Amino acid sequence: MPQKTHNVSIIGAGMAGTLLAILLARRGYSVDLFERHPDPHSGERDIELASNLALGERARHALRVTGLLERVERVATPMRGRMIHDRSGRLTLQPYGYREYETLYSVRRESLQLCLLDEAERQPKIRTHFDHELQEIDWDAQVAVFRTRHNGGGHTHRFEVLIGADGPGSAVRRSMDSVSDLGSDISMLDAGYKFLTIAADEQHEPLMDPHALHVWPRGGYMMLAFPGPDGSFTATLFLPLKGDHRMIWGFEELDSWTRQSAFMDANFPDVTPLIRNLEEEFREHPVGRMGTVRLDRWHLGGKGLLIGDAAHAIVPFHGQGVNSALEDCTTLDTILDEHPPTWEAAFAALQDRRKTGTDAVANMALDAYHTMRESVRHRDFLLRKALERELEIRHPGRFVARYSLVMFHRIPYTEAYERGKVQGEILQELLNGKEELTEVDLQHAARLVNERLSEVPVSA
Numbered sequence: 001m002p003q004k005t006h007n008v009s010i011i012g013a014g015m016a017g018t019l020l021a022i023l024l025a026r027r028g029y030s031v032d033l034f035e036r037h038p039d040p041h042s043g044e045r046d047i048e049l050a051s052n053l054a055l056g057e058r059a060r061h062a063l064r065v066t067g068l069l070e071r072v073e074r075v076a077t078p079m080r081g082r083m084i085h086d087r088s089g090r091l092t093l094q095p096y097g098y099r100e101y102e103t104l105y106s107v108r109r110e111s112l113q114l115c116l117l118d119e120a121e122r123q124p125k126i127r128t129h130f131d132h133e134l135q136e137i138d139w140d141a142q143v144a145v146f147r148t149r150h151n152g153g154g155h156t157h158r159f160e161v162l163i164g165a166d167g168p169g170s171a172v173r174r175s176m177d178s179v180s181d182l183g184s185d186i187s188m189l190d191a192g193y194k195f196l197t198i199a200a201d202e203q204h205e206p207l208m209d210p211h212a213l214h215v216w217p218r219g220g221y222m223m224l225a226f227p228g229p230d231g232s233f234t235a236t237l238f239l240p241l242k243g244d245h246r247m248i249w250g251f252e253e254l255d256s257w258t259r260q261s262a263f264m265d266a267n268f269p270d271v272t273p274l275i276r277n278l279e280e281e282f283r284e285h286p287v288g289r290m291g292t293v294r295l296d297r298w299h300l301g302g303k304g305l306l307i308g309d310a311a312h313a314i315v316p317f318h319g320q321g322v323n324s325a326l327e328d329c330t331t332l333d334t335i336l337d338e339h340p341p342t343w344e345a346a347f348a349a350l351q352d353r354r355k356t357g358t359d360a361v362a363n364m365a366l367d368a369y370h371t372m373r374e375s376v377r378h379r380d381f382l383l384r385k386a387l388e389r390e391l392e393i394r395h396p397g398r399f400v401a402r403y404s405l406v407m408f409h410r411i412p413y414t415e416a417y418e419r420g421k422v423q424g425e426i427l428q429e430l431l432n433g434k435e436e437l438t439e440v441d442l443q444h445a446a447r448l449v450n451e452r453l454s455e456v457p458v459s460a
């Protein structure tokens with residue numbers, strides 16, 4: 001154990017905080033896990049928990065090593081590709097890949113959270129404190145102060161080591177930054193999102209293909225829908241916060257039911273009738289914000305550390321936030337395994353191994369934002385995808401689409417990013433001036449692939 005510390009305090013019983021608590025408790029640490037929300041078992045429900053997440057190989061690996069994968073898979077729905085809906089309602093399936101393992105798993109956030117919390121509850125060394133919202137931290141005295149709904153409204157906790165897993169708006173990050181400059185760079189997207197529910201039929205059968213992520217790309221905005229286990233879908237409408245008053249509407253302009261229903265009917269005519277409580281959901285569901293957090297430093301010596309979204313939030317369009325947050329936890333666990341270092345050395349090693357990668361995936365998530373809104377419906381995007389697939393089939397293990405490297409492999413994000421750039425150049429060179437796949441010189445392609453790309457390392 002680093003430096004004889006026996007107690008670790010974690011702020012945020014979300015995905016990263018709960019998984020890390022389990023891993024640390026299994027190593028023999030006593031863990032205090034604080035969460036501002038009530039226990040999800042209590043039935044008091046946050047709308048975010050009703051939404052769905054796509055899990056790829058990084059999250060699945062973290063769940064596999066923790067022994068939770070089977071449990072999560074029982075409540076997850078496999079998705080084999082994107083189903084693109086055009087304005088006329090025509091559907092096109094774009095498979096994620098041609099290999100069996102190139103499948104994403106849609107899981108309700110609440111189900112994943114409950115699997116993790118149930119496992120945490122089985123660990124005698126974890127004490128979970130719900131309804132505890134962190135207010136401030138005195139890093140010198142090593143004291144954290146919480147607002148609670150019980151005990152007269154406040155609670156003071158002395159900590160040895162404190163880990164902030166409290167999401168994109170992290171209070172731990174703000175507190176650390178106020179005592180030592182973390183070099184924060186936070187940029188918010190000028191778009192927001194709203195969750196809507198696409199109902200199943202009366203027999204609880206899905207009204208759309210349940211094995212696909214559904215996408216309605218519309219240029220400056222879009223809608224996505226993830227399948228749920230009960231035949232329904234959780235849709236997320238992504239729109240600019242403010243439109244341009246001409247071609248593109250924003251949430252600000254959709255300020256009446258007349259405008260909201262006209263907008264939905266005009267843009268998503270095939271699915272709007274299936275959103276039974278559209279008016280109520282537009283009114284009740286808040287507009288969520290998204291942004292990118294980049295920090296130069298994730299830790300305060302050996303006293304404090306940030307993980308998950310608190311250290312490196314990204315926009316959600318590559319479906320990597322949870323994947324990456326859980327990968328932080330397994331990486332720290334491996335670091336603690338290798339040689340018992342001091343906490344400061346362990347935290348520095350985590351930042352060292354992860355930071356360039358999380359910066360790279362932040363860029364890829366912003367790229368994906370543009371791709372999903374725009375390019376998935378364009379002819380040159382489809383031609384590029386077709387060639388990419390052809391090269392993947394002809395050069396397995398050497399030419400692997402960047403999307404697949406990020407979602408279905410565990411090679412570092414930086415490597416996926418770099419390989420993606422080289423592959424992008426090869427595609428560009430081969431497609432220059434071409435309109436059909438049959439015009440591409442595949443022998444020349446083989447030479448370029450063999451010259452410029454090595455074998456993709458197999459993840460351990």
Ligand SMILES: Cc1cc2nc3c(=O)[nH]c(=O)nc-3n(C[C@H](O)[C@H](O)[C@H](O)COP(=O)(O)OP(=O)(O)OC[C@H]3O[C@@H](n4cnc5c(N)ncnc54)[C@H](O)[C@@H]3O)c2cc1C
Pocket residue numbers: 011012013014015016017034035036037052053054055132133134135165166167168170171193236288290307308309310316318319320321322323324325
């Ligand atoms: C619309 C949308 C879609 C997404 N889709 C995907 C996807 O498909 N795949 C994917 O991998 N990722 C996705 N993400 C990203 C993913 O949700 C996050 O990356 C992930 O939840 C990060 O986990 P975390 O544990 O770091 O933070 P969180 O899950 O945000 O957990 C933080 C926890 O800390 C608690 N907390 C916050 N402040 C305090 C406080 N002051 N005191 C005590 N507790 C506090 C919160 O209540 C929460 O429980 C999506 C995000 C959005 C917004």
